[in-house]
Amino acid sequence: MSKYKYLPVTEEDREAMLKTIGVQSVDDLFADVPAAVRFNGELGVEKALSETELYRFMRGLAAKNTDTKSAVSFLGAGVYDHYIPSVVGHVLLRSEFYTAYTPYQPEISQGELQAIFEFQTMICELTGMEVANSSMYDGATALAEAALLAAGVTRLKKIVVSEAVHPEARDVLKTYAKGQGLEIVVVPARNGRTDIDRLESAIDDQTAGVIVQYPNFYGQIEPLKELEPIVRKGKKSLFIVAANPLALGLLKPPGRFGADIVVGDCQPLGIPAGFGGPHCGYFATTKKYMRKIPGRLVGQTVDEDGRRGFVLTLQAREQHIRRDKATSNICSNQALNALAAAVAMTALGKRGLPEMARQNVLKARYAARRLREAGFELVYDGPFFNEFVVDVKRPVSELNKALLKKGFIGGFDLERIDPTMKGRMLVAVTEQRTREEIEAFAEALGGLANGNE
DSSP states (O other): OOSSTTOOOOHHHHHHHHHHHTOSSGGGGGTTSOGGGSOOSOOSOOOOOOHHHHHHHHHHHHHTOOOTTTSEEOOOTTOOOOOOOHHHHHHHTSHHHHTOOOOOOGGGOHHHHHHHHHHHHHHHHHHTOSEEOSOBSOHHHHHHHHHHHHHHHHTOOEEEEETTSOHHHHHHHHHHHHHHTOEEEEEOEETTEEOHHHHHHHOOTTEEEEEEEESOTTSBOOOHHHHHHHHTTSSSOEEEEEEOTTGGGTSOOGGGGTOSEEEEEOTTTTOOOGGGOSOOEEEEEOGGGGGGOSSOOEEEEEOTTSOEEEEEOSOOGGGGGSGGGOSOSOOOOOHHHHHHHHHHHHHHHHHHHHHHHHHHHHHHHHHHHHHHHTTOEESOOSOBSSEEEEEOSSOHHHHHHHHHHTTEEOOEEGGGTOGGGTTEEEEEOOTTOOHHHHHHHHHHHHHHHTTOO
């Protein structure tokens, strides 16, 4: 029996294998490697810990983290501290869901397939689109895949993207574009929103798609009604909107403004921040592009007895491995996190989701008012959802360190993405924040910025 309980190969097994291949020892396997480059000592790592010591060490490391349970968070910029109904965790921990992988055999995967189908249906209802896939890796890859779809169906290579789209999503887009030979044209923002005049001049007959975010990275709500006819000035260009799904509980859905593709990240719907992931992207479009959707699509059907059933439909996995002819090279999805989003949407319901979005709007505006009263100015004057940019007059990184000592996770430092935005903080206020927390944050930030503390 092996002395290592988690290693199944015994000494007898090892000797039998060596004998079979005709060598005396494991060292003989490396005889062709020059002795000068072989490792002949011990690895420079610490001494192995016992199980009890390891648990103690890991708990010590975990205790060094600051999270939204130990501090009050006003940080957003794409990942938010939202309410997660307790039922979400209970459903996800059911073994038939958290151990499920690929539902290729519908006769034994009806539960998983139905869960995905319900997710797709609710995403369509939120976005105002006709069809949605089973999920993507995250919002950024969903956005990049939307650009690839636009380039594929139009056979054009130019993608126009607003500077007000999340900078990390734009970086992912550029990475995808490099392999496909796409040209990415970034249109600058003006007063926190897409510069409409610059957008109009950037669009031409070679434009495959135009991407905007709703609400955008700065929290501002883009005027999709004004943007859509400008997008159509490109003969074939597709209108792509990256939308916060929670905000769509209140805002008019992009599908009502004529969007061709709507993508986003489901993190606001039942998925923890998780140090930035893993999350779950969604991808919705019109029936016209149904056969070009990346990833998986679950459809509803009936069996030979007329009973309702679900299957993977329209696409075979092989479609995604056809090299340059493939619709996409993504042939997987985030089923467990998509389930979390579906359960959260179901638990909140048609009344709860709009109410949750409404609380974000009201509390964000209350926070903005209290920060104004504390002596700060909002950088942009347009309508916003739950994020806004504040001029805090001092380096945000310094203020955030001081805020952390007071029990607050401050807003995002915009200087990190744009050196011209020094002293500007992107503040997020969700339904989780109480009146007392908002008032305490405004007071603490005011005191620090004015040098009173």
